[in-house]
Amino acid sequence: MLEVKNISYSYGPCKVLHDISFKVESGELMCVLGPNGCGKTTLLKNILGLLSPSVGSIWIDGQEIRKLSPKQLAQVMAYIPQEHTPPFPYTVFDVVLMGRTAYLASNLSVPGKKDEAIAEEALADLNITYLKDKIYTKISGGERQLVLIARALVQQPKLLVMDEPTSSLDFGKQNVVLEHARNLSRKGISILMVTHDPGHALFCADQVVTMKKGRLLKIGTPQEVISEESMQEMYGTEVKIGNICLPDERNIRVCVPVPTLTQGISA
Structure with missing residues (x-):
């Protein structure tokens, strides 16, 4: 459905994306996960056709995005x-x-x-x-x-692109939006969701792409990609991951940071 092929992107002399490649299959929900400033927004703008990759190409439904008119792109x-x-x-x-x-x-x-x-x-x-x-x-x-x-x-559309769709919502409303996204993918719509919260990826994603400093770290299922070690590497903070059982008998993993008073906050 969506294929990102070896794309790089630079703002002038500053290279912010480095050789990114991944695929989103039909009916698959993929989360792009990473800390602030890792290049998620720039990646999204390239996929949406707002920016053009310095190197590489992006394809949707077998067509290269840069060859589609805005009207054609909006239909897929x-x-x-x-x-x-x-x-x-x-x-x-x-x-x-x-x-x-x-x-x-x-x-x-x-x-x-x-x-x-x-x-x-x-x-x-x-x-x-x-x-x-x-x-x-x-x-x-x-x-x-x-x-x-x-x-x-x-x-x-055949593909929904969601840019941190729960960022301005309270805790209860976040899961409502995530549940709808998960259900839409089960109906055959491909979804690419950008988020900085590993809990969202654990809750609803089929596949996860992790990024740091403009580079792709890992691609795989949430179980393969999201671990205490990988999240600590990506976010620079210790986390704990555990399992809970939902009322519908789904078992999901949750990820929470371990607070430390000595940690600072950086952009």
Whole structure:
């Protein structure tokens, strides 16, 4: 579905990505995991077509991204940002319906009944139909993030790219978004999620890519990649990993840092 082939990227003389390669298969949820400043955002911008690799190439659904028009790219890949506040008080339904823009004949075209039906279905799939007529800027952060997922779904993409989608949410709402992401991948949508929290990758990822200082460290399942030793190497802090059983009888691992008063905070 998505293949990143040996890409590097530089901002002027400063090289920030070094020979990165990985694949996201159809229906797979992959987390890109790493500390702040490791190059995750730059990697994401290259995948989204906002930047072009200095070296290497990026392919989606068998096509090289740089050869696709913005409209073509929007029909195969959708982006969900960390947070979003529109300049006007649109209704939730209008925000979701905007995801159909890539399928309209022109910028002056009006969404039709089919587009509205697809938007209705996306709201229903995420159990947020009750938000349809509410003002987007006046709903909670967790609800807003689900609306952004619905907007992405109406693009009918093959790949969802999520940039730290829970970063502005409270603890309870984070797992709601992660559960929806996991369920969407089970329905066949490929998902690439960028996060700095190993707990998120342990909770929902099929595959994990770890990064540090612009370089890829490891690729594999969460069980293969996320260990106390590897997380300490990547984040520079001691962690402990344990197992818990959820009410649905899933056993998952959790990762928590070991606090020390002598540790400083750096960017």
